[in-house]
Amino acid sequence: MNCKDFENVIHALVSRRLVDKTKQLEALEHAGQCLCCALRLDEETKLTERLQAFSSTLQGQRAPVRVEEELLRAFRESAVASSARLFGVSRKRLWRGLGWGLAFAATVAIAWTVTFLWPRLHPGSSKVPSRAANHLSPAPSEVSRASLAPGQVGPRAARNGAATPQIAHAGSLERAAQDESAAELTTDFISLGTCDDSQCMEEATLVRVALPAEALLALGVEAGNDYSPEGSVLADVALGSNGVPFAIRFVNYSGGNNEN
Amino acid sequence: MAGLTELQDEQLLRMMQVGDENAFTTLYRRRQGGIYRFVLEMSGSAPLAEDVTQEVFMALIRDSRGYDPSRGPLAAYLLGMARHHALRFLKRDQTYVSNTQTEDGARDCGEAASASREDPHSAMSRRETVQSVRQAILSLPGHYREVVVLCDLNEMSYEDTASVLGCSVGTVRSRLHRGRALLIQKLTGGVKDEAGHEAIDPNRCLV
Numbered sequence: 001m002n003c004k005d006f007e008n009v010i011h012a013l014v015s016r017r018l019v020d021k022t023k024q025l026e027a028l029e030h031a032g033q034c035l036c037c038a039l040r041l042d043e044e045t046k047l048t049e050r051l052q053a054f055s056s057t058l059q060g061q062r063a064p065v066r067v068e069e070e071l072l073r074a075f076r077e078s079a080v081a082s083s084a085r086l087f088g089v090s091r092k093r094l095w096r097g098l099g100w101g102l103a104f105a106a107t108v109a110i111a112w113t114v115t116f117l118w119p120r121l122h123p124g125s126s127k128v129p130s131r132a133a134n135h136l137s138p139a140p141s142e143v144s145r146a147s148l149a150p151g152q153v154g155p156r157a158a159r160n161g162a163a164t165p166q167i168a169h170a171g172s173l174e175r176a177a178q179d180e181s182a183a184e185l186t187t188d189f190i191s192l193g194t195c196d197d198s199q200c201m202e203e204a205t206l207v208r209v210a211l212p213a214e215a216l217l218a219l220g221v222e223a224g225n226d227y228s229p230e231g232s233v234l235a236d237v238a239l240g241s242n243g244v245p246f247a248i249r250f251v252n253y254s255g256g257n258n259e260n
Numbered sequence: 261m262a263g264l265t266e267l268q269d270e271q272l273l274r275m276m277q278v279g280d281e282n283a284f285t286t287l288y289r290r291r292q293g294g295i296y297r298f299v300l301e302m303s304g305s306a307p308l309a310e311d312v313t314q315e316v317f318m319a320l321i322r323d324s325r326g327y328d329p330s331r332g333p334l335a336a337y338l339l340g341m342a343r344h345h346a347l348r349f350l351k352r353d354q355t356y357v358s359n360t361q362t363e364d365g366a367r368d369c370g371e372a373a374s375a376s377r378e379d380p381h382s383a384m385s386r387r388e389t390v391q392s393v394r395q396a397i398l399s400l401p402g403h404y405r406e407v408v409v410l411c412d413l414n415e416m417s418y419e420d421t422a423s424v425l426g427c428s429v430g431t432v433r434s435r436l437h438r439g440r441a442l443l444i445q446k447l448t449g450g451v452k453d454e455a456g457h458e459a460i461d462p463n464r465c466l467v
Contacts, residue, residue, distance in 0.1 A: 011436060015412065043444050048412070050447065053386060054393040055413040063296045063313040068288060071317050072281065078321050079279040 001026040006037045014044045187250045189238065190219055195246035204238040208251070211235050221250065265290075269334035277324050288317055291335060294414060295342045301409045302346055304398050312345045332423035339424045343406060396446040404439030411436050 006027055012018040013027050031038045195201075213231045234251040264272065264286040272290075275283035292313055299309035316338055319326075327337050397405060397413075410421040411432070418429045418436075425432065 011433075011440065015415075017417075043448075044440070047440060047444055047447065050389055050393045051408075051412045051443075054390050054397070057390050058297050058300065058413070061297050061300060061309075062293045063310055067292070067310055067314045068285070070314060071288060071321070072285065074318060075276075075281060075284050075321050079281070 001030040003030070003034060003037055006030050006034070007040070010037075010040060010044050014041070014048045185252050186236070187221070189247040189249045190221070192246050192248060194244050195240060200240050200246050201238070203241040204247075205241075207237045207239055209235055209237055216250070219248065270329055273320075273324055273327065273334060276320075284321070291338055292317070294335065295338055298339055298409060298414060299342055299346045301397065301413055302343075302402075302406060303350060304394065308346065308349055312342050312349065315345045316341045333420065336420050336423040339410070340426065343424060347402070392447060393443075396443050399446060400439055400442055404435055404442060407432055407435040408439045408443065412440075 001023075009018055009023060009027050013024060018024050018027070031041045210232045211234075213233050215235070216233060236249050236251060237245045238247040239245050264275075264282055267275075267283075267286070269287060269290070272283045272287040276287060295316055296309045296313045299312045300306060303309065319341060320338070327334060331337070397408060400408065406425065407421060410416045410424060411418065416424070418432045422429045422432045
């Protein structure tokens with residue numbers, strides 16, 4: 001070891017950080033041979049002793065207790081504030097999540113209502129009407145399949161004394177018409193000229209009304225044997241979605257040219 | 261609390277982050293002395309050491325997630341913060357240093373207590389040594405002073421000191437070497453040592 005090497009390890013040597021025993025011995029051996037390095041070692045050793053003496057006087061030095069108390073107070077406040085902040089955030093998230101959940105539930109409910117409930121409540125407004133329209137026009141049985149025209153009357157098949165509903169939506173007419181076909185005698189629908197396309201029939205609502213018998217004549221229907229001007233006749237009026245009647249048929253009415 | 265003293269700093273920090281007051285207290289009691297002494301040795305001011313110690317732990321309470329374990333131990337992180345605050349305080353308010361003399365009396369009480377068991381002459385000698393070393397350390401330039409304080413007074417490794425100071429180990433070594441040379445120079449009265457011998461220039465006999 002030369003003086004330069006000795007200088008490089010001298011601090012580690014005096015502060016006992018030089019863990020390499022071989023180097024330690026070499027350094028001490030060099031100090032034994034070199035006066036300058038021996039004096040340097042002495043200087044460094046004295047300085048280290050002085051620093052250690054100074055350091056030992058500070059060993060017991062600590063921050064006053066009031067600092068700890070102050071910090072603990074601050075820590076508690078911080079913990080409370082952070083938990084409050086955390087709760088605030090979670091509450092906001094809760095409300096936001098609840099809002100989204102409610103919106104989703106409402107959407108599902110509306111979709112379910114539209115898909116399933118609406119056709120049940122308003123059978124004539126969706127898929128059934130097209131079938132109902134078939135019944136409204138030439139429809140179920142042996143009734144004339146000709147297009148509706150004023151004055152055209154065709155008897156229905158059967159009779160039945162059972163009461164029929166006063167108002168029937170077109171959507172329910174499939175079943176109703178089957179019943180009616182077996183129970184009532186009706187004419188074909190007579191167009192009133194207020195609707196020319198089939199769309200009207202699909203959206204039709206059937207209303208049973210009692211009309212003065214004179215209406216038969218006004219519509220160009222031939223009077224039957226039991227015709228009496230003072231009497232009344234039952235009729236099913238097909239109403240459009242706007243409430244305008246566009247077709248009519250007579251119920252339990254046998255015209256003059258019809259069979260019994 | 262007894263179990264907490266077995267835990268490492270990082271574990272205590274994690275517990276503290278979830279609001280464990282005992283973990284914070286344990287961590288504080290373990291590390292506050294080193295921080296307080298470091299600032300005291302750096303500045304010679306007890307009020308500054310107190311302020312900085314409080315400030316360091318307040319910062320830890322406010323934002324404990326600023327500590328990155330991959331960059332070194334928590335103790336080094338805390339000392340680094342203390343150094344930063346101390347330098348800031350010292351730049352802002354020089355009165356901390358000028359108060360040093362007035363605090364000496366208070367600190368001497370502690371030294372006197374420890375020296376009371378020695379005989380009067382050696383106690384006097386020891387007291388003078390301590391005074392001279394303190395003055396010599398405080399008169400060092402800051403970047404030498406902090407290395408001497410950390411490595412020699414607090415016996416930190418070069419690596420930990422480098423972590424605290426944010427520099428390389430080589431820089432720590434060279435600063436320590438230079439700082440100690442300056443200390444020797446100051447403690448030996450410039451060029452003379454206590455015995456009146458000329459101090460050795462470390463570079464003069466390099467072969």
